[in-house]
Amino acid sequence: MASxxxxxxxEMLIDFVPDIAGVSLAESPGFIKAPGGAPANVAVAITKHxxxxxxxGKFGDDEFGHMLVDILKKNSVNVDGVLxxxxxxxxxAFVTLRSDGEREFMFYRNPSADMLxxxxxxxxxxxxxxxxxxYGSISLITxxxxxxxxxxxxxxxxxxxxxxxxxxVRLPLWPSEQAAREGIMSIWKHADFIKVSDDEVAxxxxxxxxxxxxxxxxxxxxxxxxxxxxxxxxxxxxxKNFKGKVGGYSVKTVDTTGAGDAFVGAFLxxxxxxxxxxxxxxxKLKEVLKFANACGAIATTKKGAIPALPTTSMALxxxxxxx
Numbered sequence: 636m637a638s639x640x641x642x643x644x645x646e647m648l649i650d651f652v653p654d655i656a657g658v659s660l661a662e663s664p665g666f667i668k669a670p671g672g673a674p675a676n677v678a679v680a681i682t683k684h685x686x687x688x689x690x691x692g693k694f695g696d697d698e699f700g701h702m703l704v705d706i707l708k709k710n711s712v713n714v715d716g717v718l719x720x721x722x723x724x725x726x727x728a729f730v731t732l733r734s735d736g737e738r739e740f741m742f743y744r745n746p747s748a749d750m751l752x753x754x755x756x757x758x759x760x761x762x763x764x765x766x767x768x769x770y771g772s773i774s775l776i777t778x779x780x781x782x783x784x785x786x787x788x789x790x791x792x793x794x795x796x797x798x799x800x801x802x803x804v805r806l807p808l809w810p811s812e813q814a815a816r817e818g819i820m821s822i823w824k825h826a827d828f829i830k831v832s833d834d835e836v837a838x839x840x841x842x843x844x845x846x847x848x849x850x851x852x853x854x855x856x857x858x859x860x861x862x863x864x865x866x867x868x869x870x871x872x873x874x875k876n877f878k879g880k881v882g883g884y885s886v887k888t889v890d891t892t893g894a895g896d897a898f899v900g901a902f903l904x905x906x907x908x909x910x911x912x913x914x915x916x917x918x919k920l921k922e923v924l925k926f927a928n929a930c931g932a933i934a935t936t937k938k939g940a941i942p943a944l945p946t947t948s949m950a951l952x953x954x955x956x957x958x
Contacts, residue, residue: 639907640687642716642765642796644787645674645774646749647692647703648726650892652938657734660741669892669939670706671728672749673771673803676893676940680900680930682711684947686907689761691716691787693752695725700748706941716758720748732890740807746777753779754786762787763794766907769899771803772819788825797859797911800826801899804835812838827911828860829853830899836863847878859914862924864898866891869928877917881924884932884957893940898931901950929953 650671653663674690681688690712694700696719703725707714726747731739744750752774762768768791774784792798802819809815816839823829836844836853843849844863854861854873861873869883905923906913913920929950937943 638764639766640689640713640764641678641681641767641769641799641903641907642689642691642762642791643674643678644691644762644768644770644784645672646726646771647672647675647690647694647707648728648744648747648749649699649703650939651727651729652890652892653731656732656889658731660729660731660739663731666729667938670703670941671730671892671939672726673773673801673896674769675703675707675712676896676944677769677801677900677903678707678712679710679941680897680944681904681907683944684901684904686904687713689713689716689765691758691762693718693720693748693756695719695723695748696721697725699727700725710941713761716761718752718756720751723748723751730892732892738892740805742805742808744808749774750777750780752783754783757783757787757790759790762790765791765794765796767799767903768792768796769799769801769903771801772815772822773803773805773808775818775822776808785822788822792825797827797906798825799828799830799899799903801830801895802835802839803895804838823853824855824857826858828862828906829858830862830864830895830902832864832895833866859911860920862902864895864931867932870898870924872920872924874914874920876915879917879921881921881928883928884953886932886936886953888935890938890943891935892938893943894931894934896940897934897944898927900944901927901930925954926950
């Protein structure tokens with residue numbers, strides 16, 4: 636198995652998106668089904684650039700579950716870590732885009748198959764082959780998935796993988812805001828790189844996300860890179876030796892779903908290819924983040940996450956036309 640593989644762990648679900656924009660869920664006359672789930676979006680984002688990725692997670696043994704796994708296969712994502720549960724359904728989310736393009740979520744998961752993944756079901760040989768092991772925080776909310784998540788993280792780390800964490804705060808899924816903060820922070824100090832949005836910085840620190848001291852309260856000894864995405868404004872980066880920001884790209888935004896995942900996928904694809912030397916070389920890191928910003932921007936120009944994920948050439952074209 637290729638050693639440049641990124642293994643993405645967690646949930647994949649179906650997002651039902653209103654077929655007209657700018658309405659509440661209750662007002663929407665109809666919905667379009669779109670594959671979603673941040674860790675799965677990241678796995679597909681990587682293969683769009685010709686990278687090597689695998690997805691580890693559990694689906695309901697239902698039409699939706701099989702449809703989602705087919706989407707992974709069609710996108711050349713390795714599915715050796717995928718399981719089906721005949722006793723639980725594939726998770727669903729209803730996502731509405733308000734008129735400002737921001738999202739509102741309503742989830743159907745009680746419990747959904749992804750929450751029932753157990754440690755015994757993990758494909759450990761796949762996980763131990765990861766160059767990068769990537770995960771979010773939704774898999775930490777309930778047992779047995781939380782224990783499976785912890786075991787997978789430890790196995791990847793022990794096998795020498797870099798750990799990548801994008802908490803992807805989804806408050807409706809947690810029992811309370813406090814539980815979300817504690818759950819997300821409970822594994823904070825295991826990661827080699829962490830990506831958070833400006834909103835997530837505000838939520839986790841309860842401070843001003845544009846104040847550098849507030850952001851740096853999330854730093855810890857041993858972290859290689861902290862990335863803060865600022866929507867269309869681009870991103871900020873912090874390493875032990877340098878920090879700075881990389882501007883975003885202005886595009887006609889239709890739907891912000893999956894923009895962060897396109898960014899993370901492009902970034903992890905680059906790290907898998909070039910290795911951890913990026914964290915010592917600021918010039919190289921800035922080039923990679925420029926590419927990641929372009930991918931994030933393009934992902935907002937189409938509805939849904941996976942259908943909107945860009946290829947390398949699309950990102951390079953945006954970069955060259957924006958200079």
